[in-house]
Amino acid sequence: MFAARRALTGAAQSRAFSASTRDLSKVTVLGAAGGIGQPLSLLLKLNPRVTDLALYDIRMAPGVAADISHINTKSKVTGYDPTPSGLAAALKGAEIVLIPAGVPRKPGMTRDDLFNTNASIVRDLAKAAAESAPDANILVISNPVNSTVPIVAEIFKGKGVYNPKRLFGVTTLDVVRASRFVSEIKKTDPKDENITVVGGHSGVTIVPLFSQSSHPDLVGNAELLNRVQFGGDEVVKAKDGAGSATLSMAMAGARFAESLLRAAQGEKGVVEPTFVDSPLFKDQGVEFFASKVELGPSGVEKIHEIGKITAEEQKLVDACIADLKKNIEKGVAFVAQNPGK
Numbered sequence: 001m002f003a004a005r006r007a008l009t010g011a012a013q014s015r016a017f018s019a020s021t022r023d024l025s026k027v028t029v030l031g032a033a034g035g036i037g038q039p040l041s042l043l044l045k046l047n048p049r050v051t052d053l054a055l056y057d058i059r060m061a062p063g064v065a066a067d068i069s070h071i072n073t074k075s076k077v078t079g080y081d082p083t084p085s086g087l088a089a090a091l092k093g094a095e096i097v098l099i100p101a102g103v104p105r106k107p108g109m110t111r112d113d114l115f116n117t118n119a120s121i122v123r124d125l126a127k128a129a130a131e132s133a134p135d136a137n138i139l140v141i142s143n144p145v146n147s148t149v150p151i152v153a154e155i156f157k158g159k160g161v162y163n164p165k166r167l168f169g170v171t172t173l174d175v176v177r178a179s180r181f182v183s184e185i186k187k188t189d190p191k192d193e194n195i196t197v198v199g200g201h202s203g204v205t206i207v208p209l210f211s212q213s214s215h216p217d218l219v220g221n222a223e224l225l226n227r228v229q230f231g232g233d234e235v236v237k238a239k240d241g242a243g244s245a246t247l248s249m250a251m252a253g254a255r256f257a258e259s260l261l262r263a264a265q266g267e268k269g270v271v272e273p274t275f276v277d278s279p280l281f282k283d284q285g286v287e288f289f290a291s292k293v294e295l296g297p298s299g300v301e302k303i304h305e306i307g308k309i310t311a312e313e314q315k316l317v318d319a320c321i322a323d324l325k326k327n328i329e330k331g332v333a334f335v336a337q338n339p340g341k
């Protein structure tokens with residue numbers, strides 16, 4: 001639909017949206033056999049907006065694809081071999097590429113401790129995406145997101161195909177968690193909570209803005225703030241060496257992909273917080289920042305300002321900016337020093 005839809009204009013386009021919005025939405029998962037990749041692929045198979053599901057991993061993608069392909073929804077599922085040509089074929093024509101490839105944390109590690117392993121994995125996958133799917137929306141899940149997103153940007157820039165509107169760090173899990181944790185405190189239905197979370201995706205760079213929710217009294221609730229900022233650690237500890245959040249992350253990744261597909265298919269007003277190339281703090285040398293972003297057929301439609309926040313929340317944003325800047329610079333420096341093949 002991606003390429004075909006771009007060729008349509010005006011009335012023809014709106015007719016196409018209303019007649020059938022379900023043709024040719026290829027979604028590719030890189031790291032599809034992993035803890036996140038498998039349930040994420042399952043959820044994408046259940047999404048009627050996805051017509052072509054391409055699964056790639058360095059192990060077992062054809063097996064995962066064979067399994068998922070028996071599910072009786074319309075989409076076609078293909079698993080690709082771990083070869084350069086398999087990767088290229090998985091990416092070709094993709095509208096969305098989700099990247100959960102890489103290693104997860106063990107207890108005692110920070111997300112930044114994953115950098116040494118995951119930076120080169122993401123760099124190499126980004127190269128393949130820049131070559132075979134330069135127009136796709138790239139959704140980065142692999143940690144540390146604050147650094148892996150800039151890595152993808154640098155690779156795309158190097159190949160001359162960088163489109164800042166189509167690169168997203170997936171921070172949806174922070175929103176999902178914050179909304180759930182608030183509902184536990186307030187005894188509300190979590191589906192009615194929608195907590196805005198800005199900044200980045202690790203520790204103090206995760207900044208929930210309770211003042212903008214229907215529970216402004218939660219600003220200053222140190223326990224809740226800590227739970228939102230370090231929710232990932234809760235899962236890492238509970239899994240006791242066997243990895244980090246996979247199922248809730250799969251849900252969050254599928255939700256973000258669904259939002260992008262809805263927006264691409266003409267729905268207006270689809271807004272999700274996500275980590276993007278953002279003007280909000282560029283004057284402080286911070287090139288990427290998560291805030292509410294309106295999505296559209298071109299990817300990023302509009303980046304929302306942070307809006308009104310309390311003095312206490314401003315302090316959290318200041319702390320976030322300091323860390324985020326370092327994380328982003330680390331990703332940029334990595335590509336400069338390790339351009340790869």
Ligand SMILES: NC(=O)C1=CN([C@@H]2O[C@H](COP(=O)(O)OP(=O)(O)OC[C@H]3O[C@@H](n4cnc5c(N)ncnc54)[C@H](O)[C@@H]3O)[C@@H](O)[C@H]2O)C=CC1
Pocket residue numbers: 030031032033034035036037056057058059100101102103104105114118121125140141142143144145170171172173174201243244245246249
């Ligand atoms: N953005 C977020 O909110 C979250 C991010 N994560 C991150 O997601 C990543 C994946 O986590 P899990 O799925 O639990 O790990 P996992 O180890 O279960 O799965 C990772 C998969 O990536 C594959 N892989 C490794 N190198 C690859 C390559 N070059 N090309 C293709 N596939 C490759 C592995 O074979 C494996 O199947 C981790 O970095 C983790 O920290 C996890 C939870 C939340």
Ligand SMILES: O=C([O-])CC(=O)C(=O)O
Pocket residue numbers: 104105111143173231232233235236244245
């Ligand atoms: O905590 C981790 O390492 C995985 C992650 O990003 C999360 O669960 O938010």
